[in-house]
Amino acid sequence: MTANPFHLAWFLQGSSAQAWGEPWTGHIGTTWAQPELFLNMARSLERACFDYILIEDSSYVGESFGGSTEIYLKNAIAVPRQDPSVVAALMTQVTSRIGIVPTFGTYAYHPYLLARLVATLDQVSGGRIGWNAVTGSSDFAAMNFGMQGMPEHDTRYDMADEYMEVVRKLWGSWEPDAIVADRKSGVLVDPSKVHAVNFQGKYFSTRGPLNSGVGPQGQPVIAQAGGSPRGRRFAAAHAETIVVNAKGIDAMRAYRDDVHKHMIAQGRKPSDCKVLFLINPILGETMEEALERKETRQRMANQQVEQRLAHFGKVTNIDFGKFDIDKPLPDHVTTNGHQLNLEQFRTMAKGRSIRETMASFNAVDLSIDLCGTCDAVAARMGEVMQEVGGDGFLFSMPNVNRRTLAEIEDGLIPALQDRGLVRKAYEHEHFRANLLAY
Numbered sequence: 146m147t148a149n150p151f152h153l154a155w156f157l158q159g160s161s162a163q164a165w166g167e168p169w170t171g172h173i174g175t176t177w178a179q180p181e182l183f184l185n186m187a188r189s190l191e192r193a194c195f196d197y198i199l200i201e202d203s204s205y206v207g208e209s210f211g212g213s214t215e216i217y218l219k220n221a222i223a224v225p226r227q228d229p230s231v232v233a234a235l236m237t238q239v240t241s242r243i244g245i246v247p248t249f250g251t252y253a254y255h256p257y258l259l260a261r262l263v264a265t266l267d268q269v270s271g272g273r274i275g276w277n278a279v280t281g282s283s284d285f286a287a288m289n290f291g292m293q294g295m296p297e298h299d300t301r302y303d304m305a306d307e308y309m310e311v312v313r314k315l316w317g318s319w320e321p322d323a324i325v326a327d328r329k330s331g332v333l334v335d336p337s338k339v340h341a342v343n344f345q346g347k348y349f350s351t352r353g354p355l356n357s358g359v360g361p362q363g364q365p366v367i368a369q370a371g372g373s374p375r376g377r378r379f380a381a382a383h384a385e386t387i388v389v390n391a392k393g394i395d396a397m398r399a400y401r402d403d404v405h406k407h408m409i410a411q412g413r414k415p416s417d418c419k420v421l422f423l424i425n426p427i428l429g430e431t432m433e434e435a436l437e438r439k440e441t442r443q444r445m446a447n448q449q450v451e452q453r454l455a456h457f458g459k460v461t462n463i464d465f466g467k468f469d470i471d472k473p474l475p476d477h478v479t480t481n482g483h484q485l486n487l488e489q490f491r492t493m494a495k496g497r498s499i500r501e502t503m504a505s506f507n508a509v510d511l512s513i514d515l516c517g518t519c520d521a522v523a524a525r526m527g528e529v530m531q532e533v534g535g536d537g538f539l540f541s542m543p544n545v546n547r548r549t550l551a552e553i554e555d556g557l558i559p560a561l562q563d564r565g566l567v568r569k570a571y572e573h574e575h576f577r578a579n580l581l582a583y
């Protein structure tokens with residue numbers, strides 16, 4: 146048993162059509178626009194005492210496979226996607242403790258708009274909002290916002306560093322006790338406690354103050370997922386939770402140690418940021434059933450190599466439709482998108498063809514292999530946390546449906562709780578307080 150419980154979060158791969166083509170998804174093809182599944186999810190994960198739900202977003206329709214949107218649209222690969230702020234707001238209204246973390250790209254929002262949106266969400270949620278701060282990586286997304294393409298990878302992080310400075314100043318433009326709400330004098334806000342920001346930077350400028358006022362957390366929680374060396378420096382500077390798909394226990398430990406090193410160099414305490422590792426556990430009532438499910442999942446991955454390459458191409462900006470996928474990936478291929486993913490793909494390839502590599506890449510395991518009964522998987526998660534040192538896991542399930550949610554809430558979570566590995570009740574009202582409680 147670990148000294149402290151570890152943290153749990155859920156990676157919702159975008160708000161809308163979930164798991165199209167997967168079993169147990171009901172009439173998802175016609176019901177996806179309604180928020181019921183997400184509201185169910187938020188309630189279920191709150192009953193399971195998860196720290197947060199992270200809502201992914203990328204703001205464009207994929208077009209990087211064969212130079213066409215066809216494979217993305219036909220197979221519902223990251224499309225349709227509703228606006229994450231709306232889904233986040235709805236989730237906050239059916240819950241009272243779980244953190245909700247929508248993704249907003251720094252390329253897509255002016256910092257003033259972003260600061261106001263996130264502060265408003267923090268207000269309506271009663272202090273439970275985080276922001277997954279991403280720089281974006283696709284030229285197609287950039288073109289949706291009037292740019293020719295994305296700035297170069299490391300420049301995006303330089304811009305995002307300045308962006309963080311601006312939004313933090315905007316969130317700080319109201320002192321915490323600025324609202325006096327004095328009915329006798331008739332004064333709502335004390336003008337001496339609301340300040341202009343007058344920020345003039347290299348990339349952004351704003352006047353301030355923020356017209357929404359601040360949220361209960363003051364500065365909302367920042368989540369991040371930078372995988373490259375520059376991305377890790379950015380994450381270590383700003384994030385209070387980092388999500389990563391590191392491959393195997395050694396890589397998990399090394400990643401977390403590296404984040405801690407960067408945090409210390411920037412004057413931060415390592416305990417102020419929770420590093421969560423991606424997992425997609427495969428559960429069964431018996432080991433045999435879990436293994437059967439794993440085989441089925443692997444068979445589906447073998448049959449869906451092109452779709453999976455299209456998704457991988459969307460995050461790496463690589464058009465795999467251009468290559469003979471029965472040959473290895475040519476050495477000269479690089480990415481201005483997610484660097485760590487491409488590096489992991491290459492490490493795994495070991496001279497194998499693109500098809501063979503993709504069939505096993507992230508198919509049945511993410512950071513670690515988890516397959517078995519709830520009790521066996523709970524025990525393994527505990528061992529892994531002991532070996533890595535912390536801080537928890539981010540569930541990234543391919544088959545998002547009510548059955549999967551029930552298996553986790555009513556099967557895996559009680560097994561983890563019985564072992565003292567995760568919390569049985571929230572300690573605090575606000576998201577940050579729960580996240581940093583241990």
Ligand SMILES: Cc1cc2nc3c(=O)[nH]c(=O)nc-3n(C[C@H](O)[C@H](O)[C@H](O)COP(=O)(O)O)c2cc1C
Pocket residue numbers: 156200201202203248250277278279280281282369370371372373374375376377388389390423482483484485486
């Ligand atoms: C679990 C996880 C969730 C992510 N969610 C998003 C997202 O919603 N939108 C996005 O543009 N990027 C997302 N990313 C990509 C990261 O922001 C980052 O670009 C990526 O991990 C590569 O790191 P690098 O930019 O430092 O190369 C996510 C990455 C991970 C591991």
